[in-house]
């Protein structure tokens with residue numbers, strides 16, 4: 001049997017004296033289950049992402065147990081090895097690249113093979129170049145080859161960074177607020193591209209606070225509130241006014257149009 005993409009067992013992450021950023025979180029995401037992690041600002045979504053990217057580690061609780069985080073069945077990972085199996089695109093990554101005025105788009109994507117920011121004396125092979133071109137085309141960003149990263153719009157840079165994460169053909173892609181800063185039309189086009197990635201067999205884990213970004217391919221939701229899992233389960237059961245009112249702490253109604261949903265505050 002394939003190991004789950006992610007297994008989090010009774011995890012707590014705490015800094016300082018305030019409420020823990022995550023508290024007693026249990027969560028399993030099997031490979032192949034496209035999942036959205038939904039929650040308000042400060043609910044712990046980015047903390048969860050940082051646990052996966054190994055930027056944060058669980059903190060021991062009052063009883064001394066820090067909990068466990070397993071990715072593809074393993075607790076210990078070499079970060080570079082992990083990135084080949086699980087592509088991650090976060091706002092922090094995009095901010096890093098926004099200042100790169102000497103880094104050309106194709107080099108940025110190829111450098112994903114070396115977990116580097118650019119290509120210097122790395123041995124770039126023809127298969128790497130081909131994979132990078134294909135990943136850029138797949139994200140509708142082939143026309144950006146030749147441009148500097150710093151010259152790209154938010155939406156263009158997002159596509160390039162996802163292409164960079166896809167060059168290794170990872171089994172899963174973790175996207176933290178992938179639509180932040182996109183206008184409504186760009187967002188919809190971008191989401192349609194992500195739908196194709198999901199249909200190609202890459203497991204998507206989408207972190208968001210916007211119900212309308214939950215792709216039709218995503219059938220499973222994890223709702224985070226104040227550092228805890230409020231609910232987890234099938235999208236059809238959790239995308240209701242009652243559940244979302246509880247999640248957002250405000251009366252909310254859900255509108256469905258085809259396979260997409262919207263949340264409106266009453």
Ligand SMILES: Nc1ncnc2c1ncn2[C@@H]1O[C@H](COP(=O)(O)OP(=O)(O)OP(=O)(O)O)[C@@H](O)[C@H]1O
Pocket residue numbers: 015016020021039040041042043044045046047048209
């Ligand atoms: N380094 C830190 N020290 C103390 N508290 C922190 C630290 N980083 C985050 N927090 C707190 O942990 C909680 C969860 O933060 P997190 O960034 O994970 O939320 P989020 O759901 O990603 O929010 P947003 O949607 O605004 O990005 C927040 O209350 C935040 O203030």
